Amino acid sequence: MSDPGRCGCEVSVERGRLVVEPGGCGGALASVPGCRATAVHTLAGRDASAVVVRGEGRLGPRGVALLVAAGRFRSLLDGREPRLAALAGRDPLVAARKASSRGGWLSALAAESGLALAAEGVAGYGVLEPER
Numbered sequence: 103m104s105d106p107g108r109c110g111c112e113v114s115v116e117r118g119r120l121v122v123e124p125g126g127c128g129g130a131l132a133s134v135p136g137c138r139a140t141a142v143h144t145l146a147g148r149d150a151s152a153v154v155v156r157g158e159g160r161l162g163p164r165g166v167a168l169l170v171a172a173g174r175f176r177s178l179l180d181g182r183e184p185r186l187a188a189l190a191g192r193d194p195l196v197a198a199r200k201a202s203s204r205g206g207w208l209s210a211l212a213a214e215s216g217l218a219l220a221a222e223g224v225a226g227y228g229v230l231e232p233e234r
């Protein structure tokens with residue numbers, strides 16, 4: 103429960119919304135990398151128009167865009183670059199920078215998934231703080 107890398111959140115997609123049921127980790131998408139990874143993993147290959155953290159509120163549009171794009175990026179990687187795929191869950195902003203700076207097909211994938219655009223101008227994970 104005190105391990106910050108672990109995530110015990112229950113996540114589901116209901117009617118196009120990603121719903122996070124916080125576990126002992128708190129469901130803190132803004133501060134716990136494990137919770138981010140859980141959300142992004144769930145969004146890989148799926149789409150959501152909203153992200154709701156039960157009891158906390160819903161994310162703003164930039165936060166939703168970042169998580170959805172990171173999920174799309176992960177699913178487009180399709181097993182290639184497993185470390186970058188994992189990074190896209192825990193730390194999508196860094197993954198976006200890395201993919202873009204590597205050039206070639208990786209930066210094309212970052213653009214195609216929308217991750218490069220979603221990460222542009224986002225300074226930190228405050229965008230993943232739920233709004234009430």
Ligand SMILES: [Zn+2]
Pocket residue numbers: 108109110111124125127128129130134136137140
């Ligand atoms: Zn969690």
